[in-house]
Amino acid sequence: MNLRQVEIFRVVMTNGTTARAAEVLHVSQPAVSKMIQELERSLGFDLFQRIKGRLHPTQEGQLFFREVEQAFLGLTHLRGAAARIRDYGSGEIRIACLSALSTNVLPRALQAFMKSNPNVAVTFQARMSSNVRDLVASGQFDLGIVADEIDRTGVEIEEFAEFRVAVALPKGHPLEALKVIRPADLAGQPFIALAPEDTTRREAEIAFHRAGVTIRPVMETPYSTTICAMVAAGVGIGLVNPLTAEPYEGQGLTLRPFEPALHFRTLLITPPNRLPSRILEDFIRDLRGAI
Template sequence: MAEAFVGTTFFIQKCVIFEVIYFISDMENCMPITLRHVEVFHAIMTAGSLTKAAEFMRTSQPTLSRELATLERLLDLKLFERRSRRLFATEKALTLHAEVKRSYFGLEQLMHAAEAIRDNTNQSVLIGCLPLFSLTLMPRVCRRLLESEPSSRIGLYPVEQASLMRDLLALRYELAVIEVGVPVDGVEIGEVTAGEEVCVLPFGHPLAARAVIAPGDLDDQTLISYSSTDPYRARFQRLFPDPGSFRNIRVEVPMADAICSLVQQGVGVGLVNPFSAHAYRGRGVIVRPLSISIPFVVGICRPRGRPISTLAANAASLIAEECRLMAEEFAKPGT
């Protein structure tokens, strides 16, 4: 039985990786790229050097170097720069490797499922989430889920929202946890309010003496904000009665954690979600509520029309419950 399973595993692996081969090949030219070429490329990108890749694949460095050169010739792509006897991946190599990793990732999911079926322990769930939630909300959810289902397995993958929605539709995850924004076709989204947007201030800042921060209080302050094209910033500007504060933006960053880190250094003040704010609270950052209500809404997503496993349904329920519990914690006096 075990030998048959291993044989099937190897066959599936070859099929999945050959899918990558045809993705990167010109179908008209039918270039003779082999499984070995893809394995060599993946090993070098993962190991970071020819020497380590050769050790991993139990072969010689010159052999890998020749096979890599053959792959570059067949693809007509320069995958690596060779400087001072070292390899440096080109932008094309990074793009190609992203496709290779995506297929390997799909293979890993398939093998986890096959192992679970073989061992009669088919209790696993794959959850994609924003990096923000992987550090704040989801550790609490994972703890409770494993307490209730000790034999279950959880795959938690922090991914940016655009890629997260694409991967969810490709059925790479059963659930995704996002910030609610524009609806996505084919995705069912359950919404739960998890507190309010807040203002973060450095220790010793004059506004820290106030219990609540009004939009006008920020007019003469150095503001750290999201970029001008970020929908999050547009939402703040749309909801503020007078967007004059946003003329004082001195630093633009893409993430709430970066805003909190800059506030921690005394660079200025910022407006962020409650999860990021309270992760930094007491570490050089003071958190104050806003005088206007700007709810922070978490979306629990799954592919529309697809059946959901019992474990995934339990996970979704726990995510919603933890969001509500954390919102209550954020609202406590003194917090």
Template sequence: MAKLSYRQVEAFRAVMIAGTTTGAAGLLYISQPAVSRLLNDFEVAVKVKLFDRHHKRLAPTPEALLLFEEVERSFVGIDRLATMAEELRDFQRGSLKVAAMPAIALGFLPRVMQQFSQHHQGVNLTLQVRSSQQVADWIATQHFDVGIGAINVADPALAVEVLGEAALVCALPANHPLVEKKTIVPEDLRDQPFISLGPEQSVRYKVDEVFEQARVSRQLVFDTQLSHVACSFVDAGSGVALIDPITALHFSSANLVFRPFEPWVSFSYHLLYPAHRARSRATEEFSQLLKQELALLVKRADGLLRLKS
């Protein structure tokens, strides 16, 4: 059998629907002779008589009716593909899987994801909350589309971008004498019971370096990988801590007070992507929204903390 062309099949389908080559030409926006030529070529290719000619009308043979059923099934599949493509283009279909550290996920991220969902209601959203290291592992193995963590890892399986930066703040028990100060400096925390972020957090080494340069010793009583848990230790009266301002903004307790800390110690939030997989449009737009909203939140957190001082 000669090779069929899509245009021949399309002409056959149009004739079956319209009943005449003139009507088919109107459906396909081509001339009537062009339709007749395509139809003849189609009959030659399939080697089956498809129409009985009665004046200007074409009467389909039983073989043509059977073939038309198969063509319709194929065209329904093509229509479905076109519809899906349109839905993907308009964000009416798709998925976005996000993995994030608790500092971002517990208060900030659900609001951003809700905002994204309102404009892309067909996109199915997933959020998993894990430590920064676990987030990096999941993104490296391509289990998630985008991750948000506090570590900048050198892994060829990861593409890393800075999402935003903010200054660490000091978490104090509400009855602590230092709450009277507007800004906390290393000397204020000499010999204080201190809750540290764990060694897997790069910011831990920045904090240690600040105190070493100031020649200030602390009582290191607990290590934890999460700022939220560090706040809980402070809330329980275990000591003081330096934590990221977004956690401070969302940690609600009457027993806790937050103060700016100097010198500036930067806490970096990073976007993580699978390095060897193309990013979807949903991933790109969500990441852009994250950057915008985080910049606003960091500004708000800084203003609130200084206002409360």
């Protein structure tokens, strides 16, 4: 079995006939038929049934075609990688980040990094922290910025930053009159909660419990950006990362400090047993500078 035989098989499967495959490949129809027969001999099973001069894929042929498609997806990725190396020369970095920092810290860090590294290709995705962890652990991404509630197995971890929790209020809300907001002030207020697995949510629940306060959740979301948007729309009140809330301040949202002090804690994660490249170290330096 060789790659040319497999390529011809794929074209026949895709186009339905050896005649059409021959046109696409710019070869003769007998040459296509011969290649298919040679591939079948090397595989040890029939890829097609020949009925009244037409080819009909066997079940084995269909199963083999699925595997061929997966292999060609890999080749497509290699072609893309080669194009990036050709066009950018210096390499690439792949970064995944929790949503809370994707609209503020990351743009500032990337602006600084790309200014000094204009020939580096950057892939960036904003995902939930658990998804970011999986992308990095599998080696698909070079760096992840995540909240501290992730599963820490299978990745290298470095403390990144912590941000003091603020209370996000709809503009004009009566609690704007307070300089500091405490758990008792939020009793009975419509509350937009973080996801149950969020460490900051669990710490907030402890603070509410100690104060004997019952909150009234009207919505739950893993994204601080969603909380900010909902607060600005007047849906309720929420605890947010003040950096995430930056674009919303003065646009329907007001921030107030929350006591007792709670924090959002973030981590940098990298794939296991892999030394960071020079360009990744440069980006991490710019990322820390963006804080």
